[in-house]
Amino acid sequence: MLARRSILFGMAALPALGAGAAFAVDALPDSRFVGFAQTVNDFEIAAARLALVKSMNENVRGFATATLADHTEAAQFLVKARAEAGVSYAPDPVQTPGTIATLQRLNALEGVEFDTAYSNAQLAIHTEAVAQYGAYSQTGGNGALRRYAQRELPTLERHLRGARLLAGGR
Secondary structure: OOOOOOOOOOOOHHHHHOOOOOOOOOOOOHHHHHHHHHHHHHHHHHHHHHHHHHOOOHHHHHHHHHHHHHHHHHHHHHHHHHHHHOOOOOOOOOOHHHHHHHHHHHHHOOHHHHHHHHHHHHHHHHHHHHHHHHHHHHHOOOHHHHHHHHHHHHHHHHHHHHHHHHOOOO
8 A cells, every 4th residue: 555655653754764764655545635635735835933922043034935935826726636536625634643743843942943843843844845745646546636736746846945054954
């Protein structure tokens, strides 16, 4: 079913594993992909809002501004794709606990510690998102969701490049 799949354990483990490594994944089933995509968008919107309040680093703030706009738009397109596909929203049971824990951790941090944790979280989630959206855009089971993944993949790849720079080139 699933080939090797990275799992974001609070997203702290991925940088230690070498976040630049590509993960080979099979496309998630339709409902799991919707849950994954929703989780990524929800996390990105919440994390960006935190960064805009907590960070004084212009690079972090610029990245957060871009991801907030892009993931807000992506969430709107996901609603449309989900309706066209006839797939209900179901939280992704693998990702949701890790993203919630990461947001709680980010909320508790300040200054440089926040910026570092935010940067690492961005690198982790965008690495995972590029892998999952890439797989679904190629072999996903639903045409409307596959088109959504294809539409969003270039933005996620751009975010991943930015996250690598933000996290110190990893």
